Amino acid sequence: MERYDRWFERNRAAYLSELRAVESLMPRFQRGLGVGVGTGRFSAPLGVSVGVDPSGAMIKVARERGVLVVRGVAERLPFGDEKFDLVLMVTVVFLLEDRATAFREAGRVLKPGGSIVVGFIDRDSPIGRRYQGEGEGESEEATEKKHKSGFYSGVRLLAPVEMVALLEEAGFRDLAFVQTLYCEPEDMKAVETPQPGYGRGSFVVIRGDKGR
Numbered sequence: 001m002e003r004y005d006r007w008f009e010r011n012r013a014a015y016l017s018e019l020r021a022v023e024s025l026m027p028r029f030q031r032g033l034g035v036g037v038g039t040g041r042f043s044a045p046l047g048v049s050v051g052v053d054p055s056g057a058m059i060k061v062a063r064e065r066g067v068l069v070v071r072g073v074a075e076r077l078p079f080g081d082e083k084f085d086l087v088l089m090v091t092v093v094f095l096l097e098d099r100a101t102a103f104r105e106a107g108r109v110l111k112p113g114g115s116i117v118v119g120f121i122d123r124d125s126p127i128g129r130r131y132q133g134e135g136e137g138e139s140e141e142a143t144e145k146k147h148k149s150g151f152y153s154g155v156r157l158l159a160p161v162e163m164v165a166l167l168e169e170a171g172f173r174d175l176a177f178v179q180t181l182y183c184e185p186e187d188m189k190a191v192e193t194p195q196p197g198y199g200r201g202s203f204v205v206i207r208g209d210k211g212r
Contacts, residue, residue, distance in 0.1 A: 005039050005061065013192075014185035018119060018203050019045060021180040021194035022090060025207040027115045029086035035074045035106065036092030040065035042119070048088050052077060074102035082111045090119035094157050103170035112212040116172060119205045123157035127181060127202035132157055160198045163206055172208030179204050 008015040023046060034043035037051030040062030051069040053059050059069045072078040074089070075098045087106040096102045106116050121128045158166075164175060178194040179201030198204045 004058075005041070008041055011185040011188065013188035013190055014181060015041070017180045017188065017192040017194075018042075018090075020191060021178050021201075021203060021205045022046065022088070022117060022119050024178050024194045025117055025176060025205050026088075027086065027117075027207070029084075029115070031084050032086035032088055033077075033079070033084045033109065034067065034069075035077070035087055035089045035102070036095065037062050037067060037069055038090075038092070040067040040069075042090045043067050043088060046088065048086065050084070052079075075105060077105045077109050079109045081108055083109050085111050085114040087114070087116045089116070091121065093118060093120055093163070099158075099166055100169060103166050103172070107170050107172065107210055110210045112210060114210045115207055116167070116210075117205065117207045118163065118167075119203065120163065121157055122179075122198060122202055122204045123159045123162075125181075125202035127184065128157050160204055160206065163204075167206065167208045172210060174209045176207045177204060 019042060022042060026046060032048035034048045034051035037043050037053045038058050040051065043051050044065040044067050049068055051062055051067045052072045053069055054071060054073050059071060062069045070078055074096055087110055093099060121131060123132065167175060177198050178196055179198045180192045180194045181202040182192065182200060195201065
């Protein structure tokens with residue numbers, strides 16, 4: 001948990017670029033839910049006041065940041081139907097055991113017309129390939145950077161087209177994308193402005209809407 005939170009402190013320009021990208025696709029909402037809320041790094045500054053996470057250590061930090069967090073998992077959300085008008089999931093989908101079920105659960109707790117906003121590292125991007133250990137002949141510096149990103153180790157990231165398929169299967173529509181992180185997070189000196197689409201930036205945000 002400490003290594004996860006320290007990454008955002010060390011790479012502040014990258015963190016703020018990701019935060020800006022997520023914010024750019026956020027709809028107006030009254031009650032939002034952060035799924036896999038972690039330490040509240042995204043939910044707290046974006047005004048998402050309720051969260052769910054399986055980690056007691058992360059829940060403690062998120063609560064200190066003002067998020068009302070309950071323990072639970074994305075595949076079995078501990079909330080009734082149609083309780084929220086926004087579900088936020090940032091850098092969590094790659095950790096889920098059953099992604100399809102998690103997105104269906106998100107749809108279940110959303111009110112008609114509500115939205116899901118998902119932020120993730122594109123598997124096919126330069127950063128995604130490094131985190132997945134696909135840097136053939138990589139330098140010692142690149143290897144060190146990969147090890148510093150340990151919370152991505154041993155997991156399978158997703159490509160945007162896979163995320164689209166999961167969201168559409170769960171019933172979300174009118175999908176929209178933005179992207180950011182056009183260089184290594186460790187090399188960033190300034191906060192980037194998110195750009196539409198995907199395929200150039202390593203961090204992608206996708207928004208989908210639940211039908212009315």
